[in-house]
Amino acid sequence: MTRKNQFWKGMLLGAIAGGTISLLDKHTRSVMRENLQNASSQVSHILRNPGEISKKVKRTAVKIKTTVEQVSEDINYIVGKVDELTELTPQVTDRLKETKNAFSESKETALLEEIIEEDDNDLIKQ
Structure with a gap:
């Protein structure tokens, strides 16, 4: 315990030196x-005008509170949009698959009709 006191005493003396x-x-x-x-002039100003400092602190606290509320609202908005996108993505994917299938089926139908028509034309020519 004595060594600890000497250490801090030495630190203080070293800093002063x-x-x-x-x-x-x-x-x-x-x-x-x-x-x-x-x-010293700032300290004396604070001591003479403590109300001014408390007003500044209150204004700063209100600004911080307002900023935190705005950031919170922004985050909630973004989270809502992300949720909408996650709900919308499977629906869009399903619609795209349906559209692809519909186009594929219509192409296949068109090809079959074309083949049948060609066969009919060949039969008529013979």
Whole structure:
């Protein structure tokens, strides 16, 4: 248990040392100063206007809810169309088979009639 405390203590000290060393660079110091000023002004704005933040959060929640509802409706619509297609596909397949059979039968009938007609013509010629 003592080793664990020393580990985290060492991590904290290392982070502090690393941060301090990085602040030796002038550009890093100026960027950090700007970031700190921005963060502190935002925090003070939030503390002075908590109602504004809660309104923004509520608006965002309403937008998210509306988007989720729209996506849900879209998914339900797509699922319905897929169901219609799965029901329709066997019907279309059956109709195509019936049509094919009807055309095949009519071709066969036409061929038979043609053969019979040719035979009749041959008999008449003789």
